[in-house]
Amino acid sequence: MKLAILGPEGSFSEKAARQWNDKAELRYYDDILDTVDALLRKEVDFSIVPIENSLEGSITLTLDLLMEQQLSITGEVVVQVKHCLLSKGRLADIKILMSIPQALSQCKKYIKKNFRNIEVRSTLSTSQAAKLASESKEIAAIASRESARIYGLEILDENIQDMNENFTRFIVIGKTVPPPTGNDKTSLIVYLEKNRPGALYEILGEFANKGIDLTKIESRPTKKVLGDYLFYIDLKGHIEDKKIKDALGKVKGKVGMLKILGSYPAAE
């Protein structure tokens, strides 16, 4: 089985992939778009991409791709993120600090405290930052412990994120709907008719009346007009459960659009 992930080696995506299936053959891609494209181009059987972090919130590019492309969520994985400060040099040598915007943001207070006058640069992945740091003593990367090993860097500091509880949820994207396991989630996107007050309330009522538990609701712009939104909803249960099937049937008649992204075993 071939699995597309955000590379290079040592990324948190690799950790997620190993956690989901430790026998899969991994293919590394440069960004989220390419990782998803690999599946659409049939280079791989599944793609794993980050969708949400407990400090940063949603990875909006992933949410937008779920709307734009014909993709099916077939699984999810939750990975604990521990950021390390990695470099070939010592603390005093560092002139440039690199990482992905999310990691820089998760370590905002640490950076502000320890690196007041440093140049901060964004990279496409934490492991790309580590790779660049291996080329100069003046560069430090915020990346995983695994990256230090792979790129021959020293771990100058550990667990440097502002909050200790830092988890990233990844989704597995594939072509099939896995059968119910008894502990599943269903993801969907709805577009309500604009300017109809109470529309969201009505939709949530269809779920609440059947005792269906929402684990997440998030809005994203439709990208047409300011103030016009799509709602991404995660429910507990499988699309084959009768009460979910019934509720979605009713919701369908009340919304401008309903896109079912898939049902899959819940993480943990």
Added chain:
Amino acid sequence: MKLAILGPEGSFSEKAARQWNDKAELRYYDDILDTVDALLRKEVDFSIVPIENSLEGSITLTLDLLMEQQLSITGEVVVQVKHCLLSKGRLADIKILMSIPQALSQCKKYIKKNFRNIEVRSTLSTSQAAKLASESKEIAAIASRESARIYGLEILDENIQDMNENFTRFIVIGKTVPPPTGNDKTSLIVYLEKNRPGALYEILGEFANKGIDLTKIESRPTKKVLGDYLFYIDLKGHIEDKKIKDALGKVKGKVGMLKILGSYPAAE
């Protein structure tokens, strides 16, 4: 009146500030955090910061500051964003493309089509990118038309964002609650008790039952546990309106936390 905005000169924040009050004395700051801090440190009377873009969605740093700090929203401004490609060199000279992450993302397709093998760098503002572009023919910036004038750059291309309808909403942060105008909005943050199914539905019911129109609902992580959210809600109406006061009174008894961010005249 002193007004803090994201600088340097020529930024879209400056456009927002001029639109809101063209007589204010502007003070320029490096990032959103510093712009808000200026108000907390009493260096200015108001701060203007971006909160939402019609293509990109919310500026999550601004949302998080509204939760973390004691701030009051006293106004909003909507600005049309037209991105330009600016440089001192010609297209063939460009080796590095710079802008804020949001602008780079809004021009994603344009960049992918026209600059396949270029280095893309994030800056803190569009005008900072323009400033850097003025120092080398190899650098191009994605920034406003005004920036071209201020930094002496050529406009190589105009309106390069992926979608033509591109608007950014800014909020004005101050210390007072403006009186009702008849066309106001009220912003709040609620924290529901975790793991109580239907809690969001109940809260929305309090508003729906009184015919109060929600213009926005958005979730943000509490940053404590994955899957635990705050809800940011914008309503039509002023906190002094009886039906809003009544609804909020009922909501207060049903939620873990209710933070009222302010009532202010709606933009447009």
